[in-house]
Amino acid sequence: MSEPVSALNHAGFDGLAKVTECGLHGMITLRGDLAARAVKAAATGASGVKMPGPNEVQSKGDNALCWMSPDELLVICDYKDVRQVLDKMHKSLGAAHALAVDMSDARTMFCVTGSSARDVMAKLTPADLSPATFGPGQIRRSRLAQIPAAFWLEDDQSFRIICFRSVAQYAFDLLCTAAGAGSDVGYFSAAPIRPT
């Protein structure tokens, strides 16, 4: 069996922020009534992570549960564990009306880290990235320039971004351009205001 390869195979860039394609992750889309016991049990049981509230991410180690919509969660786990996790979820769901499907290969994950990470991201998304509105533990689905993306903060300087695999190169090029030399905005990173 061949080794699975992520879209950009861990490409990286060092600029105002560090941009990395962070390889393959197990990602399972779970659609269902998030208030239903079976659905909650399937999500938390398979991942070992607490149920996230609206627009939240809960994580534990490499596993995470991302709230994607009122009836959708994204279950993140190790890539090689996906089938196992999915089986467990299916058992746990039983006859409940829900859809759990492997989307690990459909997506690409990026990390953008550094003190300018918010500034870099704010060049591309109309989402409000003010620390008061968007902090670690929250997830936002929005767009990066012309593509849909979801992102959350692992800590105050580290974004995780997921987008569709087919546009991985576009997303990477966007992020690298936004993190390009000489383009620091200093809006969020509180760099000294440019002398007047």
Place this chain on the structure above:
Amino acid sequence: MSKRIATQGRLIDRSRALTFTFNGRDMRGHPGDTLASALLANDQMLVGRSFKYHRPRGIVASGAEEPNALVNLGTGPSFEPNQRATTTELFDRLKARSQNHWPSLEFDIGAINARLSRLLPAGFYYKTFLRPRAFWKHVYEPIIRQSAGLGQAPKDRDCDTYEYFYATTDIVVVGGGIAGLLTARSAAQSGAQVLVLEQTAHLGGRTPVDGGTVDGQPASAFIDALLEELRAMANVTMRSRCMGAGIYDHGFVLGYERLTDHDPDAAGPRHRLWRIRAKQVITATGAIERPLAFAGNDLPGVMLASAMRDYLINYGVMVGQRVIVATNNDDAYRTAIALKEAGADVLRILDARDSGGGPLMQKARELGIRIDCGRAIGKVRGGKRVKKVKICAQNSSGGALEEVSCDAVAMSGGWSPVVHLWSHCGGKLLWDDGAAHFRPDPARPPTGADGNGFVSTAGAAHGDFALGDIVAQAHEAGRKAAQAIGMKPKKHDAPIAAETREARLLPVWLMPAGANIGLRSKAWLDYQNDVKVSDVELAAREGYESVEHTKRYTTLGMATDQGKLSNINGLATLANSLGTPIPSVGTTTFRPPYTPISMGAIAGEARDAIFQPLRCTPIHHWHEAHDAAWEPVGHWRRPYTYPRADEAHADAVAREIKNVRQAVGLLDASTLGKLIVKGPDAGKFLDMLYTNMMSTLQPGRCRYGLMCNENGFLIDDGVVARLDEQSFLCHTTSGGADQIHAHMEEWLQTEWWDWQVYVANATEQFAQIAVVGPKARKLLEKLGGMDLSAETLPLMAWAEGEIAGIRARVFRISFSGELSFEIAVPASQGLALWTALIEAGREFGVMPYGTEALHVMRAEKGFIMIGDETDGTVIPQDLGLDWAISKKKEDYLGKRAQQRTHMASPDRWKLVGLETTDGTVLPEGAYAVGEGLNANGQRVTQGRVTSTYYSPTLERGIAMGLVLHGPERMGEVLEFPGTDGQVYHAKIVDPVFYDKEGTKQNV
């Protein structure tokens, strides 16, 4: 003459010199100069030619309102036309050229137009070029194109980069003058997050130039301390060189930040477009001084009084040594005083008011300046610069009382608040009779999402001009804005400014008031577009009453400056001509951006590789490495064909087709949409979405289906596989996956929300490879892992297993008529499977094939293609697909529409095959003509070509088309006139050209 003096110049760094060129001439300036101040320091009074008459023009203003000093900046890839010298910061080796003249600025042939000005009145173009009609295209338009426009369009690719920045904040303050800064402070003290945008490089505005005392300190020291304080506040961000360009609905503010215009060698983007969302916006955009309309007011050396003061105090440039000041208000006295104190000879202050001004006049008089009240400029004389001024009484027709030699004229017609940003999103104006200007009406602000006002004004933009009023009002404006967003401001005392009392202004729309027609024809309102008092009067006489119509007719207030100087004077002139009050004439519409912004900034980062997203399949790089020619399909790039060295595309396509028909080919079908539909009601749901019955499909089987919209038109097609009792996998077209996914969600969420169905778009989860051709099974058997025999996996069945060690789903479906397996594997292993197939297939002669081969082979089989046979007006019945439309179902999307009379009409064009009588290929999109003419006098048509190809299999042209009563007219020959002048003859045939029995795919 104009020169740099040894004193003043608060913004320049005299310790360093910069060199630059203007029209190739070397000049020197200092860091901190604008191009305008540096040109004036070099006594360059003539900077351009006017638009229509090519009159010599000089710098008239000191900021964004400048109409004349537009230059071409830079060369080659950094060339940019129409740049205002007054807002261009000087940098070393700057290259500027003046515009709108030939052969040179000094000697311009176009200046002949000035002599012909009586023949070029308002509306000249509209009156002259109407007839003869044919002349417009061939004679008038080419000549006008040649002579119109100001700067030249750039020819090279822009070498710079641009970007956006999205910011969400509580309060945006537009303008970093004293009002804006005080507003920002009091808003921030109230707890709000504040973003201040200042268009120039310097925060503080013009208060340091105008002087005054705030809280016992000189104004400039007060501002320095205020800036210090604001910089230390964590909730205040100030951006200089960042213009508030526009205010839009729901608190959207556009900021235009110029990052490297002043330092072109710096790394990084040139401009940044700020896309800001604010809860409240305060416009503290100041005011613009108005020119006075007197004859010769456009000569180089005639300048706004405030601009002359700016050049002196900010840049140490004295524009004239012997100056005449003409005014109708007190503020111009500040210029006279500053000039006098700096050593200039101020020959006269001509104050149009009979009683003159207040304390400032007193001070000027004490300095020994001669002040003539009730006087006006009758005419300014000179060629390329001011030489003499004829002085007359303001209440006269222009009879000269005396003539005085001078080298500069400072004029002030009063001040107009900059109401542009207030007005962009619907803020209304009030006419202030005392100050003779429009100012924002606080009772009618632009309203936001909650229906309440979200824009307020501060300082001069509010209509306050006395420093004491400005600081008090600005402080309060910041508190109020904070209150409006729910903050609870603490008590902070407003600053207090010492007052200088000013006398009332006298509205002066024409100087002298009774100027004769000779003078009115030389009194400019709009410098940039060469509109004079006489032109607006003519328009009024010709019946133009609406200010918007007058604007278009006379060109008053058009082009790059949008009438920043000319608006009020122009509409006052119109009002006077019409005999109506100014407020009833009203203003033209203020539209964003405030000053022109670069196209690059609007495009942002979207250029070159990231102009738009390109979607790549997991096998993309293999295609690239094997020289695929690409076909765009939506944002996807799919291999069109894989030409070998020196092989023409058509030959490559023919080779690929033959190889599929004779051996085995591989197609990257990863782009096909793959939607998973699951739930107890999934079957019922798909029965509504597809025209045929999907609920009866057995697990393990596939069925071809058609999807229509509620209008009945065919929107997508594809093969549906039933995965299990509750789950279906719906394949869509490559371009259709996202739309069809959205279509499903729409119906589930908004119509059948009680149905238990979930949909997920798994398109990109899988790489899908079609292995097609008589040797397909052999190839897959060699890789091993699954039983793919005809017995185990018949046509229209699917199975799950492993191929080459990779988990796979195999669909026995065919779009080519050959034995075909579509194999879906996880995307991360798509390339591995593809290369394994290529390796293992070598002995079977495997070749990749592209979309063109796919299209030709499907046409040979008579299969329709969404987007070829359909165009949004075609229903399945047109395409002979009645077999795929369930008769049993009561309802499906589109069923009712397909029962409408014209949908059910037997006269609809229907799908047929077309074969040229001589074997050539029919032109794409060609129409079949019939007898006679239709109601529009056009030739009657009776059909059209939807797909046409050369078939390498049949070695002839084949086509499909929609033809009136087509299926009943088999064998009939139709005429298709081509755009090449030839008429093609084609016979109506069955659309299935190849293997009509379907035996080849079913082995």
Place this chain on the structure above:
Amino acid sequence: MLILTCPYCGIEADETELASGGEAHLTRHGPGTSEDDFSNYLFTRQNPLGVHFERWRHAHGCGKWFHAARDTGTLEVFATYPAQTAEPPKTVCDAIRKRRPGWTWQGTA
């Protein structure tokens, strides 16, 4: 450029994150309906200056369709609410009446 608050995820979405879907509260007409009713369903749309109901999808977000009641002239947004309703809920009508006294849903009190 509007901002609408998605009633499902609570995000104040920028217009560029949304997709518009035309008039809200249309009644689907299928087989068995009259030509007039069906053609009205397909083609006849309100285009008022004033209070209007629209469908929007939080397309670059949670993906949900919702309804917005807003004034097409002033762009005031009275309410956004879930799409699973055949007519505007009472709370929405009340919110509109508070701002536009005398307004009634389809002319009925």
